[in-house]
Amino acid sequence: MLNVTIKLYGSLPWRVPGYDPEKGLTLELARGACINDLTTCLGIAAEEDVVVAMAGRVARPDDPVEDGATLRIFPVAHGG
């Protein structure tokens, strides 16, 4: 299994009752899981305008999830 930490931003935490922004979520995923598997697991639809960042990079849906990674998921932003 893969163990990952998920940090959610914007309105995404509202989907997870009791979400603790300091700790985030810890999830176990099957070996070989990709980013798309992760977002599906979290109930995030493919057409939603969210970004998954892993290891400081924007991840693609078919990128493999790295064991022990912290993944940050947030709505698309355009600067301020």
Added chain:
Amino acid sequence: MKLIRVDMNAQKIREENVPDAYAGMGGRGLTAVLIDAEVPPRCDALGPENKLVFAPGLLSGTSLVNTSRISIGAKSPLTGTIKESNSGGKIAACLGKLGITAIVVEGRAPAGKLFVLTVDAQGQAALLDGAAYKGMRTYALSAKLLETHGAKNTIACIGPAGEAQMLSASIQTTDVDDRPCRAAGRGGLGAVMGAKGLKALVVSTEGKSADELADPETFKESAKVFAQELRNNPFTSKVLPRYGTASTMAAVNALGAFPSYNATKGVFDGWEKINGEALAKTITARGGQAQHMGCAQCIVQCSNVFVDEKGKYVTSSLEYETLWSMGGMLGIDDLDTIARLDYLCDDIGLDTINTGVAVAVAMDAGYKPFSDRQAAIEMVEAVAQGTEMGRLIGNGPDAVGKHFNHHRVPTVKGQSIAAYDPRGMQGNGVTYATSTMGADHTAGNMLGLYLGKKLDPLAPEGQVDGSRKVQIGMAAMDCTGMCILAGMGMATPAANEAMFKMIGAKLGKPFTAADYTGMGMRVLKVERGFNQKAGFTSKDDRLPRFFMEEPLAPHNKVFAVSDEDLDKLYNF
């Protein structure tokens, strides 16, 4: 369609119809062509030959939402280049509703004299003695001016920094709640206003003589479509109203491109204490306004009202760039301190970006330690006091760097970068280097391209082409009076088509996507032409050396776009 020219030498005002050479231009487009035509490029920016232009956007004063951006232009004393700095609030919409295409402030008042320019509900301008307002900070000044001239006015003004002609001086505009908390911050245009002897511009909110639209029905229908597209867009309808521009902080830290501790780290340890979520939570818990309408006709409402623990007003609006410049760059993860610094800058009349970075350079040079909250407040307050250190801070990062002989000064053409590090977002480095205005994120921010996976932010390839495209688009948008954030709603074909139809309906001729791009290109060419006549060459379109020599954690990359590629930006 009229220009109001204000001769500060003789305190004379005259009106004229917009000359053909400026017809069909608004906002940044108008400030660019007017300054290029009328200001000697090598003049002293703080001298009488410079002109200060207040130009609402082409669509300001119409019924279209989110079009209350005013472009303020001049030759910049900070960068030596042409400059357009834009601000929200109410003034652009009000000038538009008065049928005023621009106010052009010329010459220089006699030494020691200070004036206030008023524009009444009929669009008549008058220059009044402003001696009583000398030295006033912007909050007290705005309250006094509204008390004197009536509540149905809106204001653009300078504080002590502008009067002292400091190079980071802003021009503050009042928001919908009449607070001078919106800023044309960049480029030191407050110093130009101070040099002219103009303390404030007071404009009636009761104008009813907006320019007639050539095709009002098409405009009305297209304006509805555009507004609906904004309401449908998740960024403008959900993210910005809830978390403001601070919502950007998660993305930029997640990408390792958030310049912290004077651009020595790409992730700020305390960013989750000052991000959009923390800000909204704090404001809401204290009874402030996490969602707030700061500008006229705004349906996005990305502003906020930050209050202290007792619920008392501190500042509005606490924005991403300030949370960075006064937060991450200084190693300060305390919202109350950042809010206080934001208020001080607005009140003294200072660009929060340039000022925060000036403080960061001072800290990096060892003047005070990073994270010293009180020291940061004292350094900014010192600007208003006019102390030696205050003058250094008020004149920006370059002045501080020279004083301390410190090499790490993140500026281009004297103006500080914004909250995107060129090593973590290479395309933003291209924009900083090549913009006609010195380092300026609003000239062409690449964040959306990176998050949309259209470009790798760490690879040098493709960045020049990306930046060129975004810079042209922004130059065009800055002509319209449309807010940059609402402009993101133009991501859909329907919104794009509506925008082009509205410009056509205003001008009375077909206006296409190609015309829009052409408008942006024309603006950039005019601005670059002015800069070249002022003595700038492609050798000036470079980042400071440390960005090429000091890798930024966590990616440990340097800025890697070649000089040869940078020089291709203006290949159009």
